[in-house]
Amino acid sequence: MQAAPTYRWGLGFIAMRWRHVFWLLPLAGLLIGLGLQLWVLYGPTAVGIIQARPIPGYRAATFPVDVATVLQSDVILSKTTDSLDLAEPGASNRERCMLELRTMIHTQCIPGTSLIEVRVAGRSRRQSIRIWNALLYHTNKHFDDIRSAAENAKLAAMEATIKALELDLDQMRRELSVALAGNNPTFGATGSADEEKRKAELGKLKTDFEAAQKSLEAAKIHLISRQMGCRLLENPIISHEMPVISPRWTHWDVLRPLLYHAGIGLSIGVLLTVPVAYLLEFLLPRRRSEPHLAT
Numbered sequence: 001m002q003a004a005p006t007y008r009w010g011l012g013f014i015a016m017r018w019r020h021v022f023w024l025l026p027l028a029g030l031l032i033g034l035g036l037q038l039w040v041l042y043g044p045t046a047v048g049i050i051q052a053r054p055i056p057g058y059r060a061a062t063f064p065v066d067v068a069t070v071l072q073s074d075v076i077l078s079k080t081t082d083s084l085d086l087a088e089p090g091a092s093n094r095e096r097c098m099l100e101l102r103t104m105i106h107t108q109c110i111p112g113t114s115l116i117e118v119r120v121a122g123r124s125r126r127q128s129i130r131i132w133n134a135l136l137y138h139t140n141k142h143f144d145d146i147r148s149a150a151e152n153a154k155l156a157a158m159e160a161t162i163k164a165l166e167l168d169l170d171q172m173r174r175e176l177s178v179a180l181a182g183n184n185p186t187f188g189a190t191g192s193a194d195e196e197k198r199k200a201e202l203g204k205l206k207t208d209f210e211a212a213q214k215s216l217e218a219a220k221i222h223l224i225s226r227q228m229g230c231r232l233l234e235n236p237i238i239s240h241e242m243p244v245i246s247p248r249w250t251h252w253d254v255l256r257p258l259l260y261h262a263g264i265g266l267s268i269g270v271l272l273t274v275p276v277a278y279l280l281e282f283l284l285p286r287r288r289s290e291p292h293l294a295t
Contacts, residue, residue, distance in 0.1 A: 009281070011274070017286060018277040025276060026269035033265025037258050045121045046128035046243035050136065052114050053236050055147040064114050067237065068107040071118065071139055077101050079138040084130060104131065115240065129243050136239060143236035151226075158223045165216045172209045179205055 015022060040047060052067040070076060077098045081087050087097035106119040118135065122128035179202050247254045 009278075014274075014277045014281055018280055021277045021280065022273045025273045026266050029265035029267070029269025029272075030262050031265070033261040033263070034258060036265075037261040041247055041254060041258075042125070044123065044125050044128055045119055046125065046132040047117065047119050047241075048132055048136075048239060048243050049110075049241040050116050050118060050237055050239050052116060053234065053238065054114075055143055055150070055236050064109045064116050067139065067143070068109055068116055070142060071107055071116075071135055072102055072105050074098065076135060076138050076142060080131065080134045083134050083138070101131070104128075105135065125243075125245060129245065132243055136237060140235050140237045147233070147236060155223070155226060158219065158226065162216065162219045162223060165212065165219055169209070169212045169216055172205070172212055176202075176205045176209050 039045075050067075052064045054063045058066055078094075081094060081097050081101060086101065087094040104121050106121070108117045108119075109115075110117060118132065120128040120132045120135070122131055179198075
């Protein structure tokens with residue numbers, strides 16, 4: 001009588017029978033990890049990281065979300081379409097081009113930071129990078145105009161304050177000149193009491209005049225400092241990582257993510273070898289028959 005077939009579930013037996021799985025899966029994981037990262041670096045999708053710097057009128061906590069929204073707004077898409085000459089003549093063509101452009105753009109705010117990842121999936125990498133750069137420029141210009149308007153309003157208020165201080169100072173200068181010349185009728189009386197009163201009022205005029213001078217000088221210095229600060233302000237939107245046509249894979253900033261994703265793929269492949277080998281053994285079992293026993 002022939003014994004029933006048996007299954008060998010020992011790890012050594014499984015590893016011996018499905019030994020090809022133990023090197024094919026890690027290799028496949030390594031190649032997939034490399035391939036995905038190479039697709040990111042050299043594929044048609046342009047990926048970059050930008051940072052949003054808060055400006056007046058926007059809260060720092062929500063500003064990155066506002067920037068992500070503006071990136072896909074009709075105003076920015078319209079300017080991008082016109083600057084790159086993407087649409088053919090005609091209102092319908094322009095609207096259709098803007099709609100298509102909106103579907104190409106994907107933004108993601110990185111939690112806990114003011115960084116935003118911007119992806120543009122065009123027909124080619126060159127086109128995607130052109131659109132990415134145009135979006136950054138027009139978005140920067142949009143927020144810079146808002147900031148400039150706010151700063152100009154503050155500068156105008158400061159200039160008005162300085163003008164008022166100058167008028168007050170001129171009035172004080174005239175009053176002080178009259179008092180010093182002795183032409184003020186208030187100081188016309190003689191006598192010790194009137195003399196003391198005249199000296200006290202003259203001293204007060206001098207003190208007020210000097211204080212007004214200092215206030216005017218401080219206001220002018222503050223205005224000049226503010227004007228210089230406006231000229232030295234950084235762009236509201238700055239780029240940390242810009243997409244390029246063909247990055248050099250030998251550069252460490254490019255090689256590091258390649259090695260990182262290759263390592264992840266290799267690790268996943270190694271972790272899957274044993275489960276996959278057992279699954280194959282379950283689906284394609286190897287039957288082993290025992291020899292007939294003599295009775």
